[in-house]
Amino acid sequence: MTSEKTDFRTTIRQSLTATQNGTVTILSSLLAVEDLLGYIPLEAIEEVASLTNSTTNEVWGVASFYTNFRFTPPGDHVLEVCWGPSCHILGAQNIVKEVLGTLNLQGEGDTEDHTFTFKYNTCLAACGQAPVISIDHQLMGRMTPEKTKERILSVKATGEKGKRQNG
Amino acid sequence: MTKAFQKLVEKSKAHLEQIQSKPRVRISIDLSGLAAGALDILNTFKDEVSANKLDVTISEVGGLGLNYAEPLVDIQNPGGPRVFYNNVTPDQVPSLVREHLIEGNPVLSGAMAVETRDPSLDIPTLTELPMMKGQVRIALRNAGHIDPSDILDYIAAGGYNGLNKGLFEMEPSAVQEEVAKSGLRGRGGAAFPTATKWRFLMGSPGPIKYILGNCEEGDPGAFNDKGILEGDPHTLLEGMILAGYATGASNGIVFIRHGHDTPIERTRKAIAQAYANNLLGENILGSDFSFDVEVSLVGESYVSGEETALMESIEGKRAMPRYRPPFPAAYGVWGKPSNINNIKTLAYVPEIVSRGGEWFTTIGTEKSKGTAILCLSGTIERPGMIEVPMGMTIREAVEKLGGGVPGGKPVKLLQTGGPLGGVLRGDKIDIPLDFDAMAAAGAILGSGGIIVGDDTVCAVDLARLLVAFCQYESCGKCFPCRLGTTHLLQILDRICDFKAQPGDLDLMRQLGNDMQVGSLCGHGQLGFNPIKSSIEYFPDEFAAVIEEKRWPTKNYFPDFFMPDRAKRNQQTETFSSLRRA
Numbered sequence: 114m115t116s117e118k119t120d121f122r123t124t125i126r127q128s129l130t131a132t133q134n135g136t137v138t139i140l141s142s143l144l145a146v147e148d149l150l151g152y153i154p155l156e157a158i159e160e161v162a163s164l165t166n167s168t169t170n171e172v173w174g175v176a177s178f179y180t181n182f183r184f185t186p187p188g189d190h191v192l193e194v195c196w197g198p199s200c201h202i203l204g205a206q207n208i209v210k211e212v213l214g215t216l217n218l219q220g221e222g223d224t225e226d227h228t229f230t231f232k233y234n235t236c237l238a239a240c241g242q243a244p245v246i247s248i249d250h251q252l253m254g255r256m257t258p259e260k261t262k263e264r265i266l267s268v269k270a271t272g273e274k275g276k277r278q279n280g
Numbered sequence: 281m282t283k284a285f286q287k288l289v290e291k292s293k294a295h296l297e298q299i300q301s302k303p304r305v306r307i308s309i310d311l312s313g314l315a316a317g318a319l320d321i322l323n324t325f326k327d328e329v330s331a332n333k334l335d336v337t338i339s340e341v342g343g344l345g346l347n348y349a350e351p352l353v354d355i356q357n358p359g360g361p362r363v364f365y366n367n368v369t370p371d372q373v374p375s376l377v378r379e380h381l382i383e384g385n386p387v388l389s390g391a392m393a394v395e396t397r398d399p400s401l402d403i404p405t406l407t408e409l410p411m412m413k414g415q416v417r418i419a420l421r422n423a424g425h426i427d428p429s430d431i432l433d434y435i436a437a438g439g440y441n442g443l444n445k446g447l448f449e450m451e452p453s454a455v456q457e458e459v460a461k462s463g464l465r466g467r468g469g470a471a472f473p474t475a476t477k478w479r480f481l482m483g484s485p486g487p488i489k490y491i492l493g494n495c496e497e498g499d500p501g502a503f504n505d506k507g508i509l510e511g512d513p514h515t516l517l518e519g520m521i522l523a524g525y526a527t528g529a530s531n532g533i534v535f536i537r538h539g540h541d542t543p544i545e546r547t548r549k550a551i552a553q554a555y556a557n558n559l560l561g562e563n564i565l566g567s568d569f570s571f572d573v574e575v576s577l578v579g580e581s582y583v584s585g586e587e588t589a590l591m592e593s594i595e596g597k598r599a600m601p602r603y604r605p606p607f608p609a610a611y612g613v614w615g616k617p618s619n620i621n622n623i624k625t626l627a628y629v630p631e632i633v634s635r636g637g638e639w640f641t642t643i644g645t646e647k648s649k650g651t652a653i654l655c656l657s658g659t660i661e662r663p664g665m666i667e668v669p670m671g672m673t674i675r676e677a678v679e680k681l682g683g684g685v686p687g688g689k690p691v692k693l694l695q696t697g698g699p700l701g702g703v704l705r706g707d708k709i710d711i712p713l714d715f716d717a718m719a720a721a722g723a724i725l726g727s728g729g730i731i732v733g734d735d736t737v738c739a740v741d742l743a744r745l746l747v748a749f750c751q752y753e754s755c756g757k758c759f760p761c762r763l764g765t766t767h768l769l770q771i772l773d774r775i776c777d778f779k780a781q782p783g784d785l786d787l788m789r790q791l792g793n794d795m796q797v798g799s800l801c802g803h804g805q806l807g808f809n810p811i812k813s814s815i816e817y818f819p820d821e822f823a824a825v826i827e828e829k830r831w832p833t834k835n836y837f838p839d840f841f842m843p844d845r846a847k848r849n850q851q852t853e854t855f856s857s858l859r860r861a
């Protein structure tokens with residue numbers, strides 16, 4: 114257990130130094146950790162604080178401000194639904210409703226079996242293909258509630274963990 | 281032309297000849313293309329090309345802006361026509377490869393356009409397409425045509441000519457004067473004259489001064505800044521370097537929202553290539569001007585696009601606006617003098633310098649020069665990104681280029697300028713694309729997002745959505761914005777629950793006024809705009825919901841799902857409990 118913990122810290126430390134190019138700040142470091150792990154563990158808060166010469170309070174303040182950060186591991190797959198006005202006009206609310214039903218959720222969060230995490234996105238920047246969702250960072254346009262459900266079920270059926278995909 | 285640049289130009293010519301000697305497939309891989317499935321098309325092409333052992337260049341280009349036609353692919357054999365294929369499906373790829381690439385016969389059934397008129401083909405040219413007709417492409421001149429990941433493609437298309445001219449034929453002040461002559465105004469929202477802003481920075485002491493390129497682009501419905509970085513990142517870099525030269529700045533920062541990988545990766549690659557070719561770094565092209573550029577990423581926060589909040593973000597802090605004065609030109613990022621411009625603003629600069637400010641003034645209206653780069657979305661026949669001369673009417677842009685509402689139904693409303701912009705009624709859209717004319721009508725041009733709504737869209741429901749966005753995104757630093765947006769949302773929620781209280785509309789107006797007067801930045805100052813214009817243009821719909829307790833249109837969402845910041849903070853509680861354990 115101890116060595117596992119040390120390994121974890123080493124990984125975080127490496128991601129902080131190896132993957133950051135350019136100016137290093139609290140925010141840039143937190144984003145590097147998010148890219149690596151998909152969330153910000155306690156260890157990362159401490160590592161970022163020591164790397165950037167700040168207090169954990171300052172790091173915590175930044176991490177809890179930007180809405181993309183979370184502090185526990187996300188589900189195997191992350192599903193985002195755009196709630197921007199272009200998507201809203203073309204039926205995003207119906208997609209959210211379907212997602213909540215299919216995943217048995219009340220709002221944003223993780224499913225009980227931890228296979229899915231559902232989040233809103235303020236604009237996935239493919240508004241010309243509205244309504245837009247993304248699964249594991251892969252954009253999908255012209256969605257309907259039915260197609261969204263299909264995608265969820267087919268991703269679930271693969272049984273694999275989601276990877277961050279290009280795009 | 282300097283020797284160093286001459287060499288690059290020759291290299292780019294040789295590169296172009298080499299590319300033209302082989303068949304080339306260009307596939308639009310931008311965020312919109314990806315959402316339409318372009319990645320599948322790219323992979324299928326790669327598979328087919330390697331299965332047939334073909335020597336073909338496959339280029340991942342940015343978007344032409346024709347979102348309705350995506351996935352969009354174009355194919356050109358040496359000496360043959362360049363043919364554009366729209367809405368390509370993976371099943372179509374094998375026949376495109378066999379018939380067009382191998383046998384040299386364009387597949388007429390799936391072809392939308394050719395680049396230049398070909399008498400043997402009965403296909404319109406690209407510029408004859410209804411969405412392209414009337415466009416004047418300056419900032420978007422290369423998007424969809426060049427490979428954004430290859431600097432030589434950009435140079436072969438005339439890129440860095442303006443920089444070469446600026447550095448070796450003009451004094452810094454002459455570059456600023458050329459921009460002043462062009463009448464260029466900022467495309468980030470406030471439409472402030474760019475040269476005037478640059479003059480502030482020119483007067484500030486060095487040696488470290490910053491040019492910040494703002495690609496936060498948090499406005500839902502706008503994707504043109506990202507579109508420029510995806511399609512032609514070097515045009516931004518060239519504009520930034522020229523801005524740096526004119527103002528005596530030493531550093532540039534391109535500020536992009538984390539998570540949008542294509543614009544980020546392409547910008548980073550462009551920067552690396554510019555360094556490798558001495559277009560960035562020490563003594564650019566052998567001149568005595570040096571300039572560095574890096575990318576700075578930001579997390580999800582709308583307010584981080586505001587100029588002083590952006591500086592806080594770059595410094596790695598929470599994106600909360602600063603009090604002014606001191607102004608950025610005196611005290612900006614890391615306390616150093618800074619100038620901030622939108623990506624579109626900077627992307628015009630290379631052409632302004634190389635063709636002269638005078639030329640730019642020939643396009644547009646008296647006070648709004650140049651073009652408007654618009655993102656059309658919503659209930660519209662042809663969604664996408666267009667660049668049209670200022671002065672074109674909104675109706676022409678939406679109905680002629682965009683094709684209007686599907687089925688020929690009338691446009692009921694437009695939401696313009698992002699969530700701090702406004703809502704315009706369909707019968708008011710004969711006004712010209714012009715900063716001042718649009719502001720007077722209560723719908724700013726802003727970032728260029730134009731969201732079209734047909735008769736199924738309810739103005740009250742849309743107003744609630746826009747307020748919900750402003751409430752969710754308030755950074756919380758100043759109370760008029762934080763409490764004002766929350767209160768506005770509460771009122772709109774109860775209106776939509778048919779539980780309106782007497783005087784709710786007046787109460788909202790009062791709140792909007794307080795927010796405008798008391799807020800620290802534009803988020804709170806302008807946050808009431810969309811409701812104000814909705815109430816003004818659609819009083820009947822508000823009356824229906826408030827007084828008659830009925831929804832006036834087909835589309836309404838009594839459940840109304842939106843994210844909850846407090847809920848996201850429950851993550852925080854989980855975390856605290858971990859810590860105690």
Ligand SMILES: Cc1cc2nc3c(=O)[nH]c(=O)nc-3n(C[C@H](O)[C@H](O)[C@H](O)COP(=O)(O)O)c2cc1C
Binds near residue numbers: 469497583586801
């Ligand atoms: C809440 C808020 C968000 C903003 N977001 C952006 C943005 O995403 N992109 C942008 O260019 N300008 C944004 N602005 C405007 C900037 O503060 C600034 O005026 C602009 O970047 C200046 O560029 P320009 O002079 O080229 O227009 C925002 C302003 C406010 C108040």
Ligand code: FES
Binds near residue numbers: 200235241243501502
């Ligand atoms: S509003 Fe949904 S992708 Fe932009």
